[in-house]
Amino acid sequence: MQVQMRTFRTVVAVLIASLILGACSGGSGSGSTMFNLPSVPVTVDENGNGKALGFPVGYVGLQPALIAQLQQANVQQLEIRIGYHGIFIYANGQALPYIQWNDESVALLQDVLSKTAGAERAATALPWLRRIGVGVRLKLPLAAGATALEIPRWKGEELVTTETPAATTIGPIQFGGLAYDAAGNPSLEGVALSEIEQSLGASLGLNLPPMVMQILTAVNAQQLTVATQPNGIDLSIDGKPLPGIAYDTARLNSILPIIGPLAGPAMADTLATVIPQLPGADIDLIVSFTGQPASDTKLSSIPIKVNEDGTLSAWGIPLGSSPILTPDVLGKLQAADIQKVDLNIVGDSLYLAANQQSLPVISWSDASLDTFGGVATELFGVSPGLLGSGLAIVRSIVAKTAIGMSLDLPVAAGAAAMSFDAAYDVTASNFAPAASGGGKPSLQTGLVFNDGNLVSAGGIPVETLDSLGVAGISLPANVVSLLESIGAGKISLTTTGNTLELQADGNPLVGVEFDNAALDLALGIAGNFVSDPAQLEMVGAALPEILASDVNLEVTLDGQPAAATKLTSLPLAVNEDGSLTAFGFAVGGEPILQPQFIADMQAINVQRLDANIVGDSLYLATNGQNLPVLSWNDKSLDIVQNVLSSLLGLSPDLLDTGLAFLKDSDVGLALSLPAAAGTEPVSIPDDFDVTAVQMEAPQLGDLVMPSLQLGLVLNGTEIESIGNIPADTLRSLGIVLPSLPANVVEILGSLGSDQLTLNTTSNALELAAGGESLLKLGYDSPTMQRLLTLAGPFLSANLSSTLADPAVAQLVSEQLLPMIIAANLSLVAEVK
Structure with missing residues (x-):
């Protein structure tokens, strides 16, 4: 009886030790058992007590709940055999996954057992147990209503059938970040799990008990590796194999009916999915016992x-x-x-x-x-x-x-299922290059907020914006809270090419790389998540053009000044009613340009006006062709305001605000006007740069460069004399001097000077008042010809009619303009 008990306890001790320390590995060895003893039959009752050969052996380690679960799976017999190649397990005679070992793994297991208190005898007995096969056959009580099965007797060790999976089913995955220190405390990727446990207020249960750490220290273990392979799960310490689990498809199929009752319904479903995939799994777990990760984590x-x-x-x-x-x-x-x-x-x-x-x-x-x-x-x-x-x-x-x-994701009802490329690589974005060229808008501007309320935009105070019908902006409370949590006083957003970058106080926060297709897709998806898809659609129409620009937007949140405004080629579209839109967004709440101005531009087929202010010079073009370049100083800026007010019909307040803004800004606009009905659209190169103007030298041919100094007297709208010759005398000679337009007279009167001087040299004109330079104009024949065309709708009817005469037009373009461009003229006007 004592011999039987000792043998049985030894078998159980080796089994438990092998299951704990050799949960996974494979190996092969040569040889076999010298002979196999029959399995000791042990009859187990519902309480887990057993009888061997008719003698009571007491509790055999099977709890009543476990026995009930095995009964539910109709497991009537469990047989466990220890042999040369491992510890084999059978349920109702069907081979299950088993613990596999070879000479090398058994040697390591012996070393571990010999240094484990209470397991020294098992370490000594292990080589003999491999040579003399022993086993135990546990006969379990039948479940109520179950029929006893005919269970075949054990016929010898049955090794797994070597298999090669058709494809990887799980993985490849390598977890290498788990490490334990000498006290058994775990860390993940260098972070102590105790910190996470403290934050969660709960234990993760991953600490190793002192006994396990003593064993690992005794065998000088540095790392434990668990790795799946088609026929099992391998386990090794520092590259030396431990006993592991071996299986093949047949054994995995045999264990499935048993798993359900043992694991419970929820876990059973999971295991029923995982277990058939084990042969194709490619998973490595590397656990370090040095306190530092033993390897990198690699995830597919x-x-x-x-x-x-x-x-x-x-x-x-x-x-x-x-x-x-x-x-x-x-x-x-x-x-x-x-x-x-x-x-x-x-x-x-x-x-x-x-x-x-x-x-x-x-x-x-x-x-x-x-x-x-x-x-x-x-x-x-x-x-x-x-x-x-x-x-x-x-x-x-x-x-x-x-x-x-x-x-x-599940396919929506009625939608056609799509097919996808199994080799698709999401990291190979391959965005289309951003558009380039001088026509590309470039914008730098600033917004100033204080306590979440807008203070100024582009340097224009919010009070001025309100007077122009531009509503003020207040940041939503959640946005204010978010920005306060960042603790930044300044947020910057810049775009260049295909990229956008967001910074806080000069430190990068987020970068975004994109192209139009990616933006369209993102906005299309986002449209399903917003309350107003139409508004998002409007943003979507403008966003690609905005992001294609070179943008530098600086937002201060504490009332401090933001970046000065610099702008090139801001695209502004003029609607039929005179209102403006930029990037699809309305500019102001009311029409800005008068209908007559739009009609005048349509009459001369001007579909686009480009303007760019650089320093103290204004560059202009119509339909992609340059006009004369106008330069000024601070005093003459008022003249420009009067000219624009007269020509465009803009309100003085609006112009005052705009020109004050322009004084401190570098601004360019591309104004697109509606084409007249039946007119072909004008094509303008994308890389058109209005500031890249080169004036042609005068081509006089046989003409002689004129040089003239002349004085005239102005009285209201009338020219009283030229070169001391009264207008009446000239009229008697058939020369009728034109009257000046009232708006021109008003502009001249605003100068507050009784003498105006106009001097021209080759390609240049200068206007001075009281000896002080006011305006300069750079030009050549083509730019002046275009200026005359543009000025046509604003001239008097008589003058417009005269210039429209083909003979006069030819005279002007072929003779007068070349001489005017090349002339050295000095015209002094006395203003009464």
């Missing part, structure tokens, strides 16, 4: 299936029982016909795709991760300790490996 793209109820599964394995995607979110994704979402985190960038079409790429920095962490702590109540630990783990993992997943 994880296939995620989104079920109809919003729950998720990976590789067919349920990820919890609660829905992750709400019905509302899932429905909106289906409304956008999104059937697959791919994402991958590589380093500091997030790559996204919907239906294998690239979305904008988002990037960040270490500093911005800390910033976002502070935001999450402030807004969402996330524990700083938990967040800090989590960010440290994420930083460590993404520095070593990409983190990717591919989500398959």
